[in-house]
Amino acid sequence: MRQSRSFIPTMREVPSDAEIKSHQLLLRAGFIRQNTSGIYSYLPLGKKVLQKIEIIIREEMDAIEAVEVFMPAMQQAELWQATGRWYNYGPELFRLKDRHNREFALGATHEEVITSLVRDEVKSYKKLPLTMYQIQTKFRDEQRPRFGLLRGREFIMKDAYSFHATEESLEEKYQDMMRAYMNIFTRIGLNFRAVIADGGSIGGTGTHEFMALSDIGEDTIAYSDSSSYAANIEMAEVNVAYEKLSEPLKKMEKIETPNQKTIDDVASFLEVDASRIVKTLIFKADDKLIVVLARGDHEINDIKLKNALGATVVEFAHEADVLELLSCRVGSIGPVKLPVDLKVIADHAIASIVNGVCGANEDGFHITNVNPERDFAVDRYEDLRFVQEGDTSPDGKGTIKFAKGIEVGHIFKLLTTYSTAMDATFLDENGKAKPFIMGCYGIGVSRILATVAEQFNDENGLKWPKKLAPYDVHLIAINTKDESQNALAEELYNILKSYRYDVLYDDRPERAGVKFADSDLIGLPVRITVGKKASEGIVEVKFRQTGESTEWQKEELTEKLQAFFGME
């Protein structure tokens, strides 16, 4: 493509309303423009990257026999009413009426549409499993659109849905998808992790998120430094073998600790390590009070607590309830001599505490040399705490580290949530009607564009990985008025195109400095500059990723390029 005929409006200044690198650079390099809050136009360079992402996704979906469809954006309200989401999706769902006053949702996702489609056409287990996907614009009225394409109101997604007769079949497809997603993100070139995740509001069980590692990510991932283990911090198991100190058990002692309220206060006042303190909390789990113990240096993960108790809602007990129960404030609770009908659940780490410290159930006092079993009873030990950096990885391999991540993909087992709500059933081998067992699988296509830009850049601009670059080669003639430069540039342009390279040819009558700055900003993998040595058939070649530059004879160009881009 001749740059003079394309639409690549670059900017020197950093746009004031763009907070993060990818947003700034995609604007500055002319990949996107904002139309209004959270709504963007993809300019030619942005559109080309999207297409490269889509090709990779299609190839990997096809490989696992998912078939492509295209469903409408306008979805009649009745569908969303059937699953109840019309009422509880909230203001994120764009709604509108047609000329006959019929209500519609603008597709935020397509579970309802595809479930109704399959319900109406698939009657027998013989037609299962069935996996369909689409690449399509989605609409969500985010309260606070931000970070450019990372959180927009109109964005492009690949969403896939699978329908099964059995959970085994779903599990098989889920593993297919897992592999396909790993391939997709690997081919794209992202630095990412597949992360064990919580189902969130969509109501699935057994889900993985695919997280691109990035400091600006909104999620924290706990991962192993020496295996593929990774989990959303909220879901990461703790699997640590705590060593019990071998010191002799000492006698309990009640000690005055005036105004020492926090764990840190108490630790420094008593000159003990926080890991010796028995943090004692009272939770209300579905209206029942329960005592929860964790080491002073650990944090309770209430999702784990909720799951361990099989409770629907878990929250801190009210101060007033605690006062009534124990006649002391929250900061002074301890597990010693609690009312007998009060159940105690403790994190595994508590079992290894020797001569610990806890609250005395009396304001202003703590007890030292407390030992579990001897001094207080625990009804159950469970994994209740958040994982920490430095913990052993739950798979036993390596040590846990934390990273921030941007969610670029998500796979869910929906099971029968939607099929039951929409009365979508098939006849099984015995002629019995059963709800379809479903999975759903998303990839944020436009979000990937921004995420890659976020991971691959330097102070001069973007640095596209080869597979995703809008063009392979940036061809530049330094002086378009110089006949031999022009002739060589035109010749190379035609040769490279004939070798099927995607070439952006900067034929603009601009100064060399402008062309180089734009070229760095745009960030194609290879820049070929035709300059003063044109008459000798020599060009300068610069690699954007490494910054290396060298000179090539025009005769060796295609062979060397082929070596650089690989043989695929």
Added chain:
Amino acid sequence: MRQSRSFIPTMREVPSDAEIKSHQLLLRAGFIRQNTSGIYSYLPLGKKVLQKIEIIIREEMDAIEAVEVFMPAMQQAELWQATGRWYNYGPELFRLKDRHNREFALGATHEEVITSLVRDEVKSYKKLPLTMYQIQTKFRDEQRPRFGLLRGREFIMKDAYSFHATEESLEEKYQDMMRAYMNIFTRIGLNFRAVIADGGSIGGTGTHEFMALSDIGEDTIAYSDSSSYAANIEMAEVNVAYEKLSEPLKKMEKIETPNQKTIDDVASFLEVDASRIVKTLIFKADDKLIVVLARGDHEINDIKLKNALGATVVEFAHEADVLELLSCRVGSIGPVKLPVDLKVIADHAIASIVNGVCGANEDGFHITNVNPERDFAVDRYEDLRFVQEGDTSPDGKGTIKFAKGIEVGHIFKLLTTYSTAMDATFLDENGKAKPFIMGCYGIGVSRILATVAEQFNDENGLKWPKKLAPYDVHLIAINTKDESQNALAEELYNILKSYRYDVLYDDRPERAGVKFADSDLIGLPVRITVGKKASEGIVEVKFRQTGESTEWQKEELTEKLQAFFGME
């Protein structure tokens, strides 16, 4: 693709709500499903055809240096207010509000968005011309959605926009687009005509429609039987050399014609040919009355009349105005002895009438042997009538015939309509601000899917042209329980895939009759059936277009297929 893993829900019955062949067949063959009135899902086969259409469009757009972009569906109301279309587009424009109560249009078209984009980024004539296109979902709330994909409320379009510094540059791009469109529709395999068209409400001048010929088309095309001339009947010029009869002029006679009101009445009552009658009409052109003459066998085309008079609105005069002016009814008007201040405009054919008949400006009477010039004056002769079948083609080559057409493409010169309204200017060579000169160019992508289905079918189903077929080959094993049939089918499936054919492999455990019926319905170009002669390595090959069938040895399969599909 294994058919058992795809989603191709075929139907034997004709859906009662589908009026036309293409709609019935696309539903029956499992290409599409309706979600709600005018809104469809594209199932795997439909989506594949869309993709093949899109690839052809992209290749031809790229070839004329149009660059692809992707603009949003949600368009802030302010843009549409700037051009006034927010107020006059009517209920066809879907409108909605976001959570902050800001108003949006759902993109029915993108002139506003792209004009604002270019206005904000392109400041100089040096960046022009610039041509951008996108392939995208459009939303229009049609009053009466019908004919399946032909008139829907959510549909897929390719829309392109060009920006120029001069009209010459626009003309050049318009001709590029004309060629690209001819290539696109030719490659797709449509039976179509490029047709001179009226600009319609979008406000352009100099426009062509691309009409696929079809009896169910809503437009009538006048075309030459021996040249490429074609025009929308509303725009077709008449360029006929009328021969004047050489009979001697007779004396005018006033004759009683009681109750003879229409041209046909008078012609048969007086036993003259309708072509001898001077049809006399009174129009109101922008509040001024004018007499319009045409031959009795011709129809006045009011668009031509409007253009000839340079009027904004042209309509029939009210009965009461005629009565007041001439003291007779509309059916009795004639050009003889009219009030002197009344202007008379006549179609060219009038000049050749000899001894004609006209109304006497007195109810119940006509005048015979009327001759122009001798008996009545004509201020201007113009081309005012509709073209007729049998007329000489305006380009002088051949004879006019009529056909019905489905509009599949449309190219417009918008000139400065949008740029002026949106204050979108560039600086010309002299540093003077000028509004961009624009063109816009549309193709109905999803409409093409239906139009091809309408043109290519028989009583058994669809008959896809090679370039658009969702798959190249339908491979069928008659008896999937027969080991040698199964083995050969699997072998051929893999061989054909390795030769890069798109193969639909019917591996379903269905009866042969069901498979053949489905195969005819789906309509792929080649069907390869593995049956009883599998053990001899012989398959049956049937061509959907011609119905011919033959037997091939498996060894000769790829070579013969290559010959059938051509070498491209």
